[in-house]
Amino acid sequence: MANDLHTEGFTNPLSNPGASNAAIQALLSEAQGQVAKPQIELPAGGNFRLPGGLVQGSDYTDTRYDAEVRELTGADEEALTKARSGGVGKFITTLLQSGTVSVGGQKASAALLSNLLLGDRDMLLLEIRRATYGDEVVWDQFSCPWCSEEFRLAVTLDEIPIRRMENPSERVFEVELRRGRKAFVRLPVGADQEAILAVVERATDSEQNTLLISRVLISVVESNGSENAVTGNPEFARSLGILDRKAILDAIEKNQPGPQYNEVKFTHESCGKEVPLFITAGDLFQGL
Numbered sequence: 001m002a003n004d005l006h007t008e009g010f011t012n013p014l015s016n017p018g019a020s021n022a023a024i025q026a027l028l029s030e031a032q033g034q035v036a037k038p039q040i041e042l043p044a045g046g047n048f049r050l051p052g053g054l055v056q057g058s059d060y061t062d063t064r065y066d067a068e069v070r071e072l073t074g075a076d077e078e079a080l081t082k083a084r085s086g087g088v089g090k091f092i093t094t095l096l097q098s099g100t101v102s103v104g105g106q107k108a109s110a111a112l113l114s115n116l117l118l119g120d121r122d123m124l125l126l127e128i129r130r131a132t133y134g135d136e137v138v139w140d141q142f143s144c145p146w147c148s149e150e151f152r153l154a155v156t157l158d159e160i161p162i163r164r165m166e167n168p169s170e171r172v173f174e175v176e177l178r179r180g181r182k183a184f185v186r187l188p189v190g191a192d193q194e195a196i197l198a199v200v201e202r203a204t205d206s207e208q209n210t211l212l213i214s215r216v217l218i219s220v221v222e223s224n225g226s227e228n229a230v231t232g233n234p235e236f237a238r239s240l241g242i243l244d245r246k247a248i249l250d251a252i253e254k255n256q257p258g259p260q261y262n263e264v265k266f267t268h269e270s271c272g273k274e275v276p277l278f279i280t281a282g283d284l285f286q287g288l
């Protein structure tokens, strides 16, 4: 509350950092003197079901869906501020590592999180957001794309549709290519996202697509029935026709489970038009 601010004796840390630090230290020790045993509350958290699931072993018989996240704390905020300078990939990885407690009964580790489908990672981000900032995402000055009116827009996280995978085996699927060929493709996981985000600032969208396709393409079956393994082969990904590449990327998009951030829409009452809303991770974590 602005009215309650005590500005008397205020030391500007920019003009006098030494005095300011000393004042802060004095305040901290004063505070410690008052509260002998500081009460440290455990961060709030939540349990929920992953839309894709963590596959154990080589088949899909032991797929685990339970996950737990917790509220981000000041220590996490410090780590995230540092990670931000390392780019988007580092930021998202740090966010997931900070806020995820466990997945499938296992403590969250970097390796485990890299193994999760992008849709499951999006779900973790959504729930970390809920535990940290609550259910409501607010835009103070949202501008209607139809009538340009500016207003305060609030959307609750429950308005974001969640697509759930019916069967864990759907993470590998077939895509029809032209001229009687077909491809076996797997859904991208965290490790793929990390590889792409690591080059996002120097690679074009097409180059990022080449990298993604070369990672998730398992094999291609020719029209004569012969099958060739093509994983990790950027040259092969480049050799595919533009329409075949598009078919693969569209199938990945269509099959990925998780929060559908670009399927949120609302009706603007003033103009009566339906407004599509494209929610990004940046909107979810506006404070960071």
Ligand SMILES: [Zn+2]
Pocket: 144, 145, 146, 147, 148, 149, 268, 270, 271, 272, 273
């Ligand atoms: Zn409008």
